[in-house]
Amino acid sequence: VSLTPEDRGFFADAGALPREDYVFLTYRFECVGDPDAAAAHLCREMTTAQWRRVGRDEDFRVRHGAKVTGLRVLDESRRSRMDPPWYPGEKHTLCEVAIATPHVNFGARIPNLLTAVCGEGAFHSPQINAIKWVDVSFPSGWLAEFDGPRHGVAGIRERLGIADRPIFFGVVKPNVGLPPEDFAELAYQAWLGGLDVPKDDEMLADTAYSPLARRAELLGGLRQRAEDATGERKWFLLNITDEVDRLCAHHDLAERHGLGAVMVNGLAVGLSAVRMLRRHASLPVVAHFDLMAPLSRIPHFGIAASVLTTLQRLAGFDAIILPGFGPRMQSPDAEVTANARACLDPLGKLRPALPVPGGSDWAGSLPGMLARLGTTDFGMVPGRGVFGHPDGPRAGALSLREAWQAVQAGIPLAEYAREHPALAAAIRAFGGPPAA
C-alpha cells in the first residue's frame, strides 16, 4: 500500500491552516505498508471517508478533512506489538503522527469529539493495527464553549480555607459493607485527627445497606461537629455515582446536608453526564478514575491517561483522583506527573483542577509526592494509611498532618516521628523509614 494522488488532499502545512478551525491531535500508531498512506487513510476515516459524490466535481477535504501535519517514524521494521498480529508476516512501522481535524464536523460536544477522534475512524483504519491517541490541543474559541471546573484549585482552597498545603482526602475503610452509622463514626474520627475530606470509596454509592440519603444525613451532622471541635473547615466527599438522571438530585442531597463536595466515577457515568452535572452543581465535583486503565494502560493502544485527564477537566471536574505513584497502581511515574500537569497546565481560560494521585499512600508518601509533583497543589487520598492505622483513623489522619509538619520544618519524617507517636506508628505499620 503506498500513497495515492488522492491521499495528498489529507496533508497540510500546520502553519498554513487556520488554527482556530482545528483540533490538533497526536497519535502513535503501528502500521504495515507506507506510513504516509496509512496516515492519510486515518485522516480520511476520521472525517470524510468518501469526499465527493459519484459523478460530481467537488472536494469536501478542504473544509472537512483531517490533515496530516507531521509524521515521524519511531521504529522501523519491527514485528507487531499486537498478539496475535492482525497483519502477520508484514513489516511493521511505529510512527507518531500530528493530525489537525476540523471541529466544524463535531462541534464543542464531548460525545461527538470522542466519536470523531477515537471512534470508528481512528480504530478501524486500514493498515493500522494499533493506535493510541497521545496528545491534544484545542483552539481557544472551541475551549470557550466549555465551562470547565466551577471552583478549581483556588476555589477548593478558598472554600476549605487551606492556602498552602496539599489537601488531605481519605477513603473510609472498610469501604464496603459498613452500616452508615459505623461508617460515619470512622469519618468523624478522621476529621478529628486532621483529615480535611474523608470520602466514600468509588465502589460505595447509593446502596440498600447504606443509602446515600442516610449517609448524607449522618455525615452532615458529624461534619458540623468536627468543624466545631477542630476549628477547621471539613468536607465529606459523597460518591453520587449513579444513573445519569439521578446525579443532580444526589448532588442536591449533599448540598442540603452541607457535605462540601461530591464524587463521580467520571468515565463510568460518561463525561457528557459530568458536563451536565457541572452546569447544575454548586459544590465542587471530584472525579474517580474507574475505566481509565482499560482505555489507557496499553503503551501503544487506546487513549493516553493524560488525554483522558484533560477531557475530565473539560467536562468540569474540580478535582481529579488519578492512579498514583509507585508500583501499586501500575502507572509509570511519568504518566502520573503528566496527568497532574493536564490538571494544572493552562487550558484556554478553564480553571486548573486539583490532581489527587492515589493508591496505597500513607504519611510517608507525602515527601515523595511533593518532590515528584513540584507543587503543593495536589491532594493525597490514603485509605488504609488513615483507616487501617493501628491506632485508628484519628491517629491515621494525624500522621498525615505530622508528616506535613515535618516537611514544612525540613525535618526527615523518621526523625520527626520520635516525638510524634501517630507518625511513628504509621511508619512501623506501612513502611520502612521513608526515603525523604
Added chain:
Amino acid sequence: VSLTPEDRGFFADAGALPREDYVFLTYRFECVGDPDAAAAHLCREMTTAQWRRVGRDEDFRVRHGAKVTGLRVLDESRRSRMDPPWYPGEKHTLCEVAIATPHVNFGARIPNLLTAVCGEGAFHSPQINAIKWVDVSFPSGWLAEFDGPRHGVAGIRERLGIADRPIFFGVVKPNVGLPPEDFAELAYQAWLGGLDVPKDDEMLADTAYSPLARRAELLGGLRQRAEDATGERKWFLLNITDEVDRLCAHHDLAERHGLGAVMVNGLAVGLSAVRMLRRHASLPVVAHFDLMAPLSRIPHFGIAASVLTTLQRLAGFDAIILPGFGPRMQSPDAEVTANARACLDPLGKLRPALPVPGGSDWAGSLPGMLARLGTTDFGMVPGRGVFGHPDGPRAGALSLREAWQAVQAGIPLAEYAREHPALAAAIRAFGGPPAA
C-alpha cells in the same frame, strides 16, 4: 506471593451461593506468583478491600465479598504479553477465573456495575498485569430492574412491516460535508431503490453546516414521499449523538418528523445516558460502536466486545451496529458472531436487539452474513456499497434487494446478476464474484 489464610474467605463453591444475589463474571488474566492468590486479591480489590475494622471481630466478606468459584490455568510460565512487562523477569501465568460478585454492593445501576466489575478493583489488582472481562451472567431479579429494548427485533420488524428478511440500512455518503438538501436527496434515491433505513454516519450529528433540525425536516418530507412511491415502510435513522441533556429533545425532533428511529453512539454518550433516553423514547434506538475497539480489541486486556454488546442491550438499544465480518474491521469473525449472539440470546425477559454488523459491506456480503449468522434476524449497513455504487444510490440500494432475491431463489449472485444490472454493476465495482 502465595495464598494466605485470609485469602480463603474469597473462595466459594458456586453451587453453594444464593444465585440471585450474585453477578457471575469470567475474566482472563495474566499474573505473577500464585494464580489463586492473585484471584483472591482480585476479589478483594473488587469488593471489600479491607473487610473489617481495626480491632473489631467482623467479616464483611460473607455478604459483600466477591468469590472465586473456579480457576483454570491456560498457559504457564510464559513471558508477559504486556510490552514493556510490568513485572520484568518473573514467570507469568495466563488464567481464566470465574468470580461471583454480590450485587448488593452496586445495585441495578450501569455506572456502579462498571465501577465494581471493571473499575479500579479489577484493573489495579496486585500481581495481575493484564486482565480482560470476557463473560457475564446476571441473575433474573437483577435483570428485571432493566427495561432493555422497548421494541427489539420483533418490534422493529412489525413497525417496518418486514417479516422475514434482513433489514437494509445504509450510511449516506459522502458522510461529512454535504449540505442537508443534497444529503436528503441521496437518502431519497436510496429509499426508491429499496433501502429500508438510510442513516447518518456516526460522525454526522447536529452541526452548523447540517443542523439536525434541518435534516430531520427535509428527510421527514422525503420519507413520506418514498413510502408513497414504493408502497414500503421507510425510516431515516437520525444520529442524535450529542451531550446527554440534548438527547431526549433530539429524539422528539425525529419523532415529530416521523423519521422512525434514532441512533446514538452509545459508549461515547455513556450507557447510562442511553438508559435514560430509553425511558423517554418511543422510537427504536440504535447503537453505533465508537469506543468499543479501544476497550475490547486487545486479546488479553480490557472488556470483551460481546460483554459490551450485552451492556448495550441492557441499556435499552433496539438495534446494535457492530464491527462486521472480514478483515476490514479488524474484528475476528468469531467475535462478530459472539456479538450477534449477545444481541439475540436469552437475557432474562429482555427483548432481543437486532445485530447490525457493518464495515465495507455491499450486496455481495449478504450470503456470507446469512451463513455466518445463521438467521435473517440482522441488519446490514453498507456505505459505499450503496452510495458509492457507480450508478448512484438508487442502483446501490437495488443491488441489495437483488442480492436478497437471489438468495431466496437459491441462485448464485453472479448468475442472478446476468439479468439484474444493479447487482452486476455492484459486483464489478465492489468485488469479484462473491463466494456464495
